[in-house]
Amino acid sequence: MSLVRVLALKAVTLILVLFGVLMLVVLVLGATGVSDRILTAYVGEQLRAVRQELSQRIRDPVELERALETYRSELITAYGLDRPWYTRLPQMILRVLILDLGSSRTVTSFSGSSKVSDIILERLPNTVALVTTAVAISSAVGIALGARAALKAGSRYDRAVSLFSSVSFALPSWWMGLIYILAFSFYLGIFPFGGLYSTPPPTTPLERAADILWHATLPVLTLVTVILGGWAYISRTIVLNVTREDFVAVARAKGLKENLLMRRYIIRPAAPPIVTNIVFAISGSIGGAILTETVFNFPGMGRLYYEAITSFDENLVIALTYLYTLIYIASRFILEILYVVLDPRVRI
Amino acid sequence: MPAREWRVFWSSPTSKAGVLLLASMTIVSLYVLITYPQDFGLRIWNNPGYWADYPKEAPPSWVNLFTADKLPEHMVILTDSPAYTYSDGQYYKVYRLDFQYEYSDTPSFLSITLGPAIFYGRPPYLEITVERPDGLTVPLYFATAGTVLPEETPPYRRFDPSQRIFLSGEEQVARSLQLFLRMNNVDLSYNDVARLGPERIIFLELSGEGLGERVLKGRYIVNVVFIGDTHDDNLSWAKFVVGGKVYGLSGTDRIGRDLAAGLLFGFPVALLIGLVTSVLTTSIGSSLGIMSGYIGGRVDEIIQRVSDILNNIPLLPLLIFFTFIFKPSIWLIVMILVVFGWSGLTIVVRSIVLQVKSEQYVEAAVSLGAPRWRIMSRHVFPRIAPFILAQMILSTPSAILAEASLSFLGLGDPSLPSWGQMLDYSFRSGGVNIGLWWWIIPPGVLIVVTGLTFILLSLGLEPVVSPRLRRMR
Numbered sequence: 108m109s110l111v112r113v114l115a116l117k118a119v120t121l122i123l124v125l126f127g128v129l130m131l132v133v134l135v136l137g138a139t140g141v142s143d144r145i146l147t148a149y150v151g152e153q154l155r156a157v158r159q160e161l162s163q164r165i166r167d168p169v170e171l172e173r174a175l176e177t178y179r180s181e182l183i184t185a186y187g188l189d190r191p192w193y194t195r196l197p198q199m200i201l202r203v204l205i206l207d208l209g210s211s212r213t214v215t216s217f218s219g220s221s222k223v224s225d226i227i228l229e230r231l232p233n234t235v236a237l238v239t240t241a242v243a244i245s246s247a248v249g250i251a252l253g254a255r256a257a258l259k260a261g262s263r264y265d266r267a268v269s270l271f272s273s274v275s276f277a278l279p280s281w282w283m284g285l286i287y288i289l290a291f292s293f294y295l296g297i298f299p300f301g302g303l304y305s306t307p308p309p310t311t312p313l314e315r316a317a318d319i320l321w322h323a324t325l326p327v328l329t330l331v332t333v334i335l336g337g338w339a340y341i342s343r344t345i346v347l348n349v350t351r352e353d354f355v356a357v358a359r360a361k362g363l364k365e366n367l368l369m370r371r372y373i374i375r376p377a378a379p380p381i382v383t384n385i386v387f388a389i390s391g392s393i394g395g396a397i398l399t400e401t402v403f404n405f406p407g408m409g410r411l412y413y414e415a416i417t418s419f420d421e422n423l424v425i426a427l428t429y430l431y432t433l434i435y436i437a438s439r440f441i442l443e444i445l446y447v448v449l450d451p452r453v454r455i
Numbered sequence: 456m457p458a459r460e461w462r463v464f465w466s467s468p469t470s471k472a473g474v475l476l477l478a479s480m481t482i483v484s485l486y487v488l489i490t491y492p493q494d495f496g497l498r499i500w501n502n503p504g505y506w507a508d509y510p511k512e513a514p515p516s517w518v519n520l521f522t523a524d525k526l527p528e529h530m531v532i533l534t535d536s537p538a539y540t541y542s543d544g545q546y547y548k549v550y551r552l553d554f555q556y557e558y559s560d561t562p563s564f565l566s567i568t569l570g571p572a573i574f575y576g577r578p579p580y581l582e583i584t585v586e587r588p589d590g591l592t593v594p595l596y597f598a599t600a601g602t603v604l605p606e607e608t609p610p611y612r613r614f615d616p617s618q619r620i621f622l623s624g625e626e627q628v629a630r631s632l633q634l635f636l637r638m639n640n641v642d643l644s645y646n647d648v649a650r651l652g653p654e655r656i657i658f659l660e661l662s663g664e665g666l667g668e669r670v671l672k673g674r675y676i677v678n679v680v681f682i683g684d685t686h687d688d689n690l691s692w693a694k695f696v697v698g699g700k701v702y703g704l705s706g707t708d709r710i711g712r713d714l715a716a717g718l719l720f721g722f723p724v725a726l727l728i729g730l731v732t733s734v735l736t737t738s739i740g741s742s743l744g745i746m747s748g749y750i751g752g753r754v755d756e757i758i759q760r761v762s763d764i765l766n767n768i769p770l771l772p773l774l775i776f777f778t779f780i781f782k783p784s785i786w787l788i789v790m791i792l793v794v795f796g797w798s799g800l801t802i803v804v805r806s807i808v809l810q811v812k813s814e815q816y817v818e819a820a821v822s823l824g825a826p827r828w829r830i831m832s833r834h835v836f837p838r839i840a841p842f843i844l845a846q847m848i849l850s851t852p853s854a855i856l857a858e859a860s861l862s863f864l865g866l867g868d869p870s871l872p873s874w875g876q877m878l879d880y881s882f883r884s885g886g887v888n889i890g891l892w893w894w895i896i897p898p899g900v901l902i903v904v905t906g907l908t909f910i911l912l913s914l915g916l917e918p919v920v921s922p923r924l925r926r927m928r
Binding site: 286 | 760763768769770771772773775776777779780781852856859860863864865878881882887888889890892895896898899902903904905906907910911914
């Protein structure tokens with residue numbers, strides 16, 4: 108019963124987080140007048156377009172101005188610019204909450220649609236593929252490195268792994284990306300400078316897949332380099348803690364083979380925290396990929412977020428911030444459930 | 456830190472390396488704070504005019520150590536003592552600017568800057584020529600020092616504070632060079648001459664067939680002749696700049712900024728951001744953690760719920776969002792990092808305090824009737840202080856990285872140039888795509904080394920913080 112209570116409490120917290128972030132973003136956009144400015148600019152833009160069109164039909168300048176003025180006030184009412192910004196707030200939050208994301212102002216999808224959901228759906232798979240590939244590779248390699256280092260604690264190998272993790276902790280992913288571009292694209296010329304497809308893209312599916320792999324190698328390598336150290340460090344700490352437990356000493360005293368000891372007495376109890384770390388890493392890296400995607404001009408969510416912010420695309424910014432938070436807290440919730448499933452001690 | 460703990464800390468090589476690095480970074484920062492002007496960012500670094508007479512995209516000078524063909528160094532020749540002569544009622548002042556040129560490549564540009572001029576009668580006449588090592592004299596530039604307006608009265612002042620003539624882009628220079636070449640039996644169109652520019656035509660060998668490929672080495676003399684009507688007509692100084700193809704310790708960027716100056720300035724900026732953020736974050740986080748753990752009840756509940764919420768917020772997207780909406784400023788970045796960053800430590804400190812709370816010396820203090828704040832500050836805090844210190848040091852690199860990342864996205868504070876901003880400009884202007892390594896590698900290496908310094912320090916502190924680890928050794 109208490110287990111349900113714990114999960115419910117977590118769920119409430121996470122929903123509060125989601126709501127809080129959304130509220131914060133909308134409040135800041137409104138209170139700083141940015142929202143008003145964006146909408147006013149948008150009204151002006153539409154008016155210019157309409158003026159062109161109307162001037163073909165209405166010759167009398169006075170009448171033209173009057174028609175435009177009517178149109179302008181209609182637009183202002185439609186956008187809610189005649190009311191103070193906070194009255195637009197509940198409506199906006201409600202819309203986003205039910206995932207009615209509206210349409211963007213300047214950024215469009217590759218197929219030309221300006222519906223926010225279209226744009227995001229087009230980019231989301233790219234980011235998810237990039238991040239999961241990188242996490243999969245780095246966790247596999249990192250766990251192996253870390254576990255080996257823990258078993259040889261204090262050795263030269265262990266110290267090398269520790270040093271590498273320390274360096275990677277201080278390594279900005281985007282700079283690593285720049286260095287890889289410099290080395291592999293500029294000097295060696297074996298990988299492209301950025302993007303996801305060649306222009307023009309190859310036609311056969313097989314060639315197309317190879318082309319994407321070729322373009323994605325450096326971004327994946329960048330992410331792997333940066334998060335690998337963290338993996339090695341975490342796995343080392345977890346495994347080291349387990350090897351110091353009394354039951355491992357007892358098992359060893361019983362004369363169990365190292366192999367068996369490793370499989371049954373060390374890896375098994377060390378697994379739950381490592382597995383939960385994988386979920387954690389994916390959710391964390393999706394936000395972090397903003398920088399890597401910018402460096403490689405990678406058409407994912409992070410690059411989109413940057414484009415949306417620099418082009419003042421209000422709807423897109425709100426939608427993406429919401430989505431980032433949603434992904435983040437969803438994975439946090441999965442994490443909570445995984446704790447329960449993987450670690451029998453929590454269930455008691 | 457008591458002596459015993461200090462000995463434990465100092466015994467590991469990682470701590471020594473960390474302390475050494477931190478000390479050198481502090482020294483560099485102090486040097487910068489003392490020698491750099493306060494408004495370095497806006498008046499110097501981000502002001503293209505200041506860097507006009509620097510070579511653009513020049514690699515560091517030390518690349519010459521690794522090549523047989525020496526690229527030209529940047530040269531600035533200045534004089535304020537002319538030779539005087541008088542003839543036919545005219546006063547001649549000759550500013551002689553001479554230099555030795557022994558490089559295998561031509562300069563990247565030529566420019567001349569003249570100091571304030573003063574005159575009493577008709578505007579003086581200016582004549583700029585170059586004597587080449589092979590004895591030929593190249594006429595470059597002729598002009599009067601402005602015109603006199605009817606309402607003006609002597610003395611007339613011109614070129615105040617200075618007048619820069621960019622010889623490599625001056626139409627008149629190209630015309631006189633074309634004439635010079637023609638007199639030496641080399642026929643080139645005006646466009647060709649303008650494309651080659653004085654930096655090649657003056658510094659390449661001339662033969663009967665045309666302009667050679669090889670650089671003419673030897674002594675060059677630039678003569679700036681100032682011809683005035685009265686004895687008191689005067690030009691304060693003349694400066695000749697031979698644009699190098701290598702520059703300084705770390706080269707220059709697209710607009711000619713001396714990268715070494717920017718790299719040095721990055722030290723105090725990074726330390727400031729890192730330390731201010733980590734001190735604030737850790738003090739808020741740990742004091743709330745102690746309160747939450749020791750007082751308990753409703754205070755505990757509120758603090759834990761808030762930090763749980765903050766702990767689940769994706770930081771980077773919000774950080775980008777806020778810096779973009781508000782004016783990018785270093786204090787805003789620090790504030791956001793602090794507001795969203797204290798929660799993790801609070802949760803950990805609380806759980807440690809819960810253990811400390813039930814220890815005997817705390818219970819003894821309670822039974823003696825000591826007030827709560829006194830127990831928290833005198834008994835609980837000292838116990839967890841080493842841990843808090845280690846956390847503070849460990850949280851410093853993330854603040855430095857966060858600022859660098861935001862700067863890289865173009866959201867840096869322009870009044871405080873940082874390593875992230877240098878990398879932002881190099882990336883956006885395509886410096887990576889054309890392989891300007893001296894503009895890309897050093898700033899990043901400094902970011903990594905600065906972060907690593909604090910990580911080494913916190914690794915060194917680990918055995919002090921958790922004595923269990925010490926026993927294992």
